[in-house]
Amino acid sequence: MNTFQIQLAGKIIELSAQYPYLLTYCSEYLVTGTPDLSIAVQPADIAFEREKSRREDLREGIPVRAFSDDCLEATAAYRKIADALLAYDILVFHGSAVAVDGVGYLFTAKSGTGKSTHTALWQTYFGERAVMINDDKPLLAVTAQGVTVSGTPWNGKHFRGTNMSAPLRAICILERAEENRIEPISAKVAYPMLVQQVNRPSDPQKLQKTLRLIDRLSGQVRLFRLGCNMDISAVETAYRGMCPEA
Structure with a gap:
């Protein structure tokens, strides 16, 4: 061993x-x-x-x-x-997490939708301000002070990730669309996708703990749905929608 x-x-x-x-x-x-x-x-x-x-x-x-x-x-x-x-109180979440100016944004979607393509455009758009945290299975630590997203070696087939952590500002469910648009969604609307995208243990007690953490998670970060045409302009739509003060 x-x-x-x-x-x-x-x-x-x-x-x-x-x-x-x-x-x-x-x-x-x-x-x-x-x-x-x-x-x-x-x-x-x-x-x-x-x-x-x-x-x-x-x-x-x-x-x-x-x-x-x-x-x-x-x-x-x-x-x-x-x-x-x-x-x-740490979850494995299937998604692509990127940080801009030290703040994390997590994109999730059904497989093949293009979340990795979209987050790669964030690095093109923001340059050195953007760092890929994890492109496949980041960790989310749910605490009383907020949610932190962290990198891991398990970072996808393209090995895009960094050994770092950042406060998570938002989770965004990505969908293909001809025109870019973003809207806030409720925890109830986001819940099915959040459950689908976390690691779900076979042990019933651990599964119940996972569901409780999802409830806490959805109450501590902003939740959005992004219609995205995979053009770099989608980055500006997403960022300004999640950070209207920017």
Whole structure:
């Protein structure tokens, strides 16, 4: 077993892995210190991820993909981390998070809608003022003082992310549209997408904790819906809609 420590969302996690790939994968997040929690990936966890991937491919009607054990181990590790971090009021959220002037904005959508394309345009529009936090599965720490979004090594197929944290100002549900438009939405309207986009544990008690955190999350950040044509002008529409004072 390879044992090492990483820090995610302010928590030190001791990881024990079967393969060296996970250590390399997490290289930008390595730390030393007293761990807040320990995660060990077992062969059964890798087998679970392989079967889960197979079922999903069959459901989507695509050829079954053959993932290596070390890649599946990385997926298994993050699933176990996601479940463990619930004890600290931290959620794994499927979305693309970008910071502008140190403030975070999180875009989520159905797969293939173009959230990564949109956030990449934020970096083009704002230049050095914009930093990609995480392009796939950022962490959201829900506290009494607000919500913080943090980067992780699990940052998508393009590996776009930074080891940083930022206060989260808004979550925006992105939809394709011919003309750019943005509108605030209520927690009730946003709720189905928020539930769909968080990690949902199989354990009933942890699932209930997840749903309670979603309720708190939706009450602490602004919620928006963005109709986006994927032109760079959509960035200005989104930013001015979420930051009317800018």
